[in-house]
Amino acid sequence: xxxLINIGLSGILGHQTALxxxxxxxxxxxxxxxxxxxxxxxxxxGLRSGAGTIGTGVSISNIRRLANEYLVQQVRESSTLQGExxxxxTELTRLDNxxxxxxxxxxxxxxxxxxSLQNAAEDPTSLPxxxxxxSEAQQVVNRFQALQEVMIQxxxxxxxxxxxxxxxxxxxxxxxxxxxxxxxxxxxxxxGKMPNELxxxxxxxLRQLSELVSIKVNETQGSQVNVSLGNGLALVTGAxxxxxxxxxxxxxxxxxxxxxxxxxxxxxxxxxxxxxxxxGLRRFEKEALQPAFDELGRVALALSASVNHQHEIGMDLExxxxxxxxxxxxxxxxxxxxxxxxxxNQAPNNAQLAVEITDTAALEGxxxxxxxxxxxxxxxxxxxxxxxxxxxxxxxxxxxEITMPGFNxxxxxxxxxxxxxxxxxxxxxxAANIGLEVRxxxxxxxxxxxxxxxxxxxxxxxxxxxxxxxxxRNPITNALLPGFTERQNLANGPLEVSFxxxxxxxxxxxxxxxxxxxxxxxxxxxxxxxxxFSDSPNDGPAYQGFQYSVSGQxxxxxxxxxxxxxxxxxxxxxxxxxxALGTANTMNGASQSFAEGYAGLVEDVGVKTRQSQxxxxxxxxxLEQATNQRxxxxxxxxxxxxxxxxxxxAAYNASAQVISVAQDLFNTLLQSFR
Numbered sequence: 001x002x003x004l005i006n007i008g009l010s011g012i013l014g015h016q017t018a019l020x021x022x023x024x025x026x027x028x029x030x031x032x033x034x035x036x037x038x039x040x041x042x043x044x045x046g047l048r049s050g051a052g053t054i055g056t057g058v059s060i061s062n063i064r065r066l067a068n069e070y071l072v073q074q075v076r077e078s079s080t081l082q083g084e085x086x087x088x089x090t091e092l093t094r095l096d097n098x099x100x101x102x103x104x105x106x107x108x109x110x111x112x113x114x115x116s117l118q119n120a121a122e123d124p125t126s127l128p129x130x131x132x133x134x135s136e137a138q139q140v141v142n143r144f145q146a147l148q149e150v151m152i153q154x155x156x157x158x159x160x161x162x163x164x165x166x167x168x169x170x171x172x173x174x175x176x177x178x179x180x181x182x183x184x185x186x187x188x189x190x191x192g193k194m195p196n197e198l199x200x201x202x203x204x205x206l207r208q209l210s211e212l213v214s215i216k217v218n219e220t221q222g223s224q225v226n227v228s229l230g231n232g233l234a235l236v237t238g239a240x241x242x243x244x245x246x247x248x249x250x251x252x253x254x255x256x257x258x259x260x261x262x263x264x265x266x267x268x269x270x271x272x273x274x275x276x277x278x279x280g281l282r283r284f285e286k287e288a289l290q291p292a293f294d295e296l297g298r299v300a301l302a303l304s305a306s307v308n309h310q311h312e313i314g315m316d317l318e319x320x321x322x323x324x325x326x327x328x329x330x331x332x333x334x335x336x337x338x339x340x341x342x343x344x345n346q347a348p349n350n351a352q353l354a355v356e357i358t359d360t361a362a363l364e365g366x367x368x369x370x371x372x373x374x375x376x377x378x379x380x381x382x383x384x385x386x387x388x389x390x391x392x393x394x395x396x397x398x399x400x401e402i403t404m405p406g407f408n409x410x411x412x413x414x415x416x417x418x419x420x421x422x423x424x425x426x427x428x429x430x431a432a433n434i435g436l437e438v439r440x441x442x443x444x445x446x447x448x449x450x451x452x453x454x455x456x457x458x459x460x461x462x463x464x465x466x467x468x469x470x471x472x473r474n475p476i477t478n479a480l481l482p483g484f485t486e487r488q489n490l491a492n493g494p495l496e497v498s499f500x501x502x503x504x505x506x507x508x509x510x511x512x513x514x515x516x517x518x519x520x521x522x523x524x525x526x527x528x529x530x531x532x533f534s535d536s537p538n539d540g541p542a543y544q545g546f547q548y549s550v551s552g553q554x555x556x557x558x559x560x561x562x563x564x565x566x567x568x569x570x571x572x573x574x575x576x577x578x579x580a581l582g583t584a585n586t587m588n589g590a591s592q593s594f595a596e597g598y599a600g601l602v603e604d605v606g607v608k609t610r611q612s613q614x615x616x617x618x619x620x621x622x623l624e625q626a627t628n629q630r631x632x633x634x635x636x637x638x639x640x641x642x643x644x645x646x647x648x649x650a651a652y653n654a655s656a657q658v659i660s661v662a663q664d665l666f667n668t669l670l671q672s673f674r
Contacts, residue, residue, distance in 0.1 A: 003047070003056065004662035011655025014041060016062050018648040025636045026645075027622030033204025035067045035634040036641075065196040071630040072203055073217070076210040076455030078623035080275040083211035085616040087280030091158065092288055092609040098150055099292070100602045107141040107347070107602075110595055112136045120446060121575035124635040125317070130441035137325070141436050144300050148431040151296070155289060158281050159256050161248075165278045166211050166244035166258065172209040176202055176227060177241035184222035184239075184280045194223065214275030229272050234262065234292055250343040251369070251423050255285065288608055290428075291384065295601040296366035297430030302587045303594050304329050304434055310581060311438075313469035313545075314445030314574030315565055321472055322445025322574070327435040329357050334433055339409075340423040351414035355407050355426050361590050363406030368424040369411065370402075372416050378402065380409075380424070446578070447571035450546050451491070455559045462554025464497070465529075466573060467562070471545045474537050483546040492517075494563035495544075497532060499524065510549065519544065526553055 018039040028034040042061035046053035098104050111343075113136040114580065120129040120672055179202040186195035198231065202225070209215055209227070216236065218226045225235035237241050242262035249257040249270075252298040257270040258278070273282050304326040311325040328334070338355035345351075353370075357363065369381045380390040394411060402409040407426045425501045438444060449472075473480055492513040502508050511520040520542045524530055529549040534542035548562060565571055587597040 002090060003054070004665070005659055007055065007057040007654045008189040008648075008658030008662060010044065010059060011658065012652060014039075014058045014060055015648045015652040015655060017063075019645065019652065021063055022641050022644045022648060026638060029636040029638055029641075033200050033207065034352065034636070035065050035196065035200050035203075035635045038064045038066055038353070040064050044439050062193065065194060066634055067199075067203075068630070068633045069219075071626070074206075074626040075630050076207055076215070076217070077621070078619070078626040079207055080210045080214045080279075082616070082619040082623045083276040084280035084283070085612060085619045087161075087277040087608070088284050089612040091154065091281065091284040091618045092605065092612050093150070094154060095292060096602075096605050096609040098147065099605055104150075105602065106140075106143050106147065106296075107595060109136070110303075110582070110598070112273050113140045114579055117575060117579035117582075120444070121572040121579055124446040124572040124575050125569050127441045130317075130444050130446075133444060134436070134438060134441065137434050137438070140303070141255060141434055143433040144296070144434050147296060148293075148429075150290065151293060155254065155285070158285055158289070162256055162258070162278060162281050162370060163246050165281070166246055169212045169244050169278070170241075172205050172212075173227070173236055173243070175205045175242040176209070176225070176236050177239050179205065180236065181239040184224050185381075189223060199223070210276060211271055212276045213278045223403060227268070230274055231272050233260065233267075233269060233272060235260075246506055248343075250279060251421065253343070258282075260608070265463075286384075290367065290603060291365065292601060292605060293431075294367060294425070295597075295604070297427035298360070298363055298365040298587070299594055299597050299601070300430040300434045301329050301363065301427055302356055302597065305357065305360045306581050306584070306586045306594075307578065309471075310574065310578050311445050313449070313451040313472050314578075315447040315568065315571070316445045317442040317447075317569055319566060320443075321449055323443070324437040324530045326437060327433060328437075329360075329430070334430075335410075337433075338424065338426050341426070342421045342423070345420040346417040348415065351416045351420065351422075352412040353422055354410045354412055355424060356410060357407050357426060359406045361406070361588070362587055363426060365427050367428065370422045370424050372418060372420045374418045376400075376416070380404070383423075423633045445450075446575035447565060447568050448573040449565050450562060451565040451568060451571075452548055453561045453563070455561070458554070458558040460499075460555035460558045461552040462499070462550050462558055463552045463561075464550050464560045465548055466549045469545065469574070470535065470547060471537075473545075481543075490562075490564045494561050495519065497548075497550065497560040497562065499556055499558050503558050507554070507556065509554075517541070524550070524554070544651075 018041075021037050021039050025036045032627075039060055040062045042059050043057045046055050053381065099106075102108060113133075116129075116133045116136040120126070120133050123129055132351055136493050179198055183189070183195055183198045183202065186198065187193070189195070206215070206217055206225070206227070214230050216228045216230065216232075218228075220226055220238070224238055225236070226234065226238070228234050231561070242260050245259040245261060245266070246256045247259060249255045257268055258273050260267050260269045270282070273279050307325045308328070311322040314322040316322055335354035335356055336352070337351040341349060341351065341353075368385045369383055371379045371381065373379070376394040378391060379393065382389050390402060390404060392402075394402070400411045409424060448467065448469060450467050450469065452462065452467055471481065492515070494514060496512050498510050500508055500510065507524040507526075508521060509524050509530065509532065510518060511519050520533060524532070529551045532548045532550065533544050533546065535547065537543050548560075550560065582595070583592055583593050585591055587594065588600075592600065
C-alpha cells in the first residue's frame with residue numbers, strides 16, 4: 001500500500017509544481033523579458049522484483065527556461081539599430097522643421113529683404129521705402145540669430161540626453177554586474193539548476209542597454225556574462241562594472257565627449273560609441289547639426305560680405321559714401337573666434353591664431369583641425385571626411401599664413417609646441433554674429449557716387465556708360481583709393497576722357513585727372529566697348545575703383561567728364577545692384593545665390609531626415625520580427641498554457657485518486673482482520 005501511496009503522492013507533488021509553473025507563466029505573460037518555463041518530468045527509479053521492475057512514481061528533474069540565445073541576441077542587435085534610428089530621426093525631424101518651416105526658416109526673410117530693396121530702387125528718395133529696407137534687413141538679422149539660438153538649444157538638448165543616457169547605461173551596467181554575481185552564487189547551479197528569473201532579468205537589462213549603445217555579450221564560467229563595446233572595450237566583467245561619463249570636448253567645449261572609467265583609469269571613447277540612442281545622438285551632432293551650423297554661417301557670411309561691399313561703394317542720401325550695411329565679417333573679434341585651441345595643448349598654450357575670410361564665394365561650410373608637428377610643420381584635416389586638405393611648414397612664425405580657398409589662417413603670436421592642435425571653424429558662429437550697422441534711413445547708399453557727362457560740343461557718335469563701381473578701397477592694402485579720400489567729391493576729379501589721333505593716325509582715348517596727370521591711354525577700337533580703366537588694383541593709377549566704357553564712333557576732340565555724383569539723390573543705380581544680389585550667384589564658386597545656398601542646407605537636412613525615417617521604419621520592422629521570433633520560443637501562449645492547466649489538473653486529480661484507492665485497499669485489508 002505504501003508504494004501505491006508514494007506513487008500517487010509523487011504525482012500530486014509533481015503536477016502541483018507543474019500547475020504552479022504554468023500559473024507563473026500565465027501571470028507573467030506581459031512581463032518584459034520573461035521566458036516561459038516548462039517542468040521536466042522524470043520517472044523515478046523502479047523496484048526490482050521477480051515479476052520485473054515496478055514503477056515508483058515521477059519526479060521533477062528540472063524547470064527549464066525556454067530561450068534561444070541566438071534569437072535573444074537578434075533582439076539586442078535590432079534594439080540597437082532601432083534605438084539609434086529613433087534618436088537620429090527625432091532630432092533630424094526637429095531640425096528639418098526648424099530650417100524648412102515657413103515661419104521659422106530664412107527663405108521668406110531673404111525674399112522680403114531683396115523685394116524691399118527693389119521697391120526702394122523705384123523711389124530712392126522715399127524715406128518710408130528706406131525704412132522698409134532697414135526693417136526687412138533687421139528681420140533677416142533676427143531670423144539668422146533665432147535659427148542659431150534654436151540650434152544651440154537643440155545642441156544643449158542633445159548634450160542633456162547624452163548625459164542622461166550615460167547615467168541610465170551606468171545603472172544598467174551595475175545591475176548586470178549584480179545579477180552576474182547573484183546567478184553565480186545561485187544554489188543548484190553546479191547541478192544545472194538555473195536561476196531562471198535572474199537570467200531573464202539580466203537579459204532584459206542587456207536588451208535595455210543595447211537600446212542605448214551597441215554591445216557584445218559573451219557567456220563565461222558560472223553562467224556569468226561579459227559585456228563589451230564593439231571594439232572589445234570591457235563594460236562588465238563578472239561582478240565588476242565600468243562607468244560611462246561625459247565631459248567637455250577638449251577640441252570643442254561646446255560639445256561633449258563620452259568617457260569610460262574602469263580600473264582607476266578614465267578613457268575617452270567618443271569614437272567607440274556606435275548604435276543605440278547614444279550613437280544616434282552622436283551621429284546627429286556630427287553628421288547634421290554641426291554641418292547645419294557651418295552652412296547657415298556660410299550663408300550669413302556671403303550675405304554680409306556681398307551686401308557690405310555693394311553698399312560701401314554706393315552713395316547715401318546726404319552725398320556720403322556708404323559704409324558697412326551688416327557687421328564686418330573680418331572684425332578682429334570675429335577672426336579670433338574662428339579658432340579654438342585644444343585644452344590638451346602643452347603649456348603655455350598661448351598661441352594666437354585668427355581666420356580671415358577672403359572670398360565667400362569660394363568658402364566651404366566645413367570645420368577643420370590644424371595639427372602641428374616639429375619645427376612648425378602642420379597638417380590641416382577636414383573633420384567630416386578625415387582628409388588632409390593642406391600641409392606644410394609655417395615659414396615665419398610672426399604673421400605667418402596658411403592660405404585656403406575662401407580664407408586664411410594667420411599666426412599672430414605666442415608659441416606652438418609639437419602636438420598642439422586647433423579647431424578651425426570659419427563659418428560656425430557667423431549667424432550669431434551678424435548685425436545691422438545702418439541705423440538711419442538717410443545712410444542707405446542707394447545711389448552711385450560717380451557720374452559721367454558728355455560734352456555738348458562732341459561731334460562723334462561715341463557714348464559712355466553709366467559706370468560701374470568696383471571698390472572704394474584697394475583690395476590689397478584696404479586703404480581708400482586716391483579718388484575717394486574726400487567725401488562728397490572725387491579727390492582727383494573731375495576726370496576727363498578725350499580722344500586724339502596718334503602718330504600712326506589711330507584714334508586714342510586719354511584719361512587725365514584734375515591736375516592734368518595722365519591716368520590711362522589706349523587705342524580706341526571701333527565696333528566694341530572700350531574700357532577706360534584697369535580692373536586690377538596692381539595697375540597703379542590706371543585702376544580707379546570704378547569702370548566706364550565708350551562705344552560708338554567718337555571724333556578727335558570729343559570729351560567726356562567723370563565726376564562725383566553731387567546732388568544725385570534720385571540716383572537708384574546702387575539700389576538696383578543691391579536688389580540684384582538676391583538672385584546673383586555669389587556662393588559655391590559663383591554658382592548659387594543666397595536663397596539657393598540656404599535651400600541646399602534645407603534640402604540636405606530634408607534628405608537626411610527622409611532617409612532616417614526609412615531607416616527607422618526598417619529598424620522597427622526588424623525589431624518586430626526579431627521580437628516575434630523570440631516570442632515564438634520564449635513567449636507565453638495563453639491558450640497553450642490554459643490547455644496545460646487542464647492537463648496538469650487532470651493528472652493531479654488522477655494522482656489524488658491513486659492515493660484514495662490505496663486508502664480504500666488499506667481499509668479493506670484492516671477490515672479483513674476484524
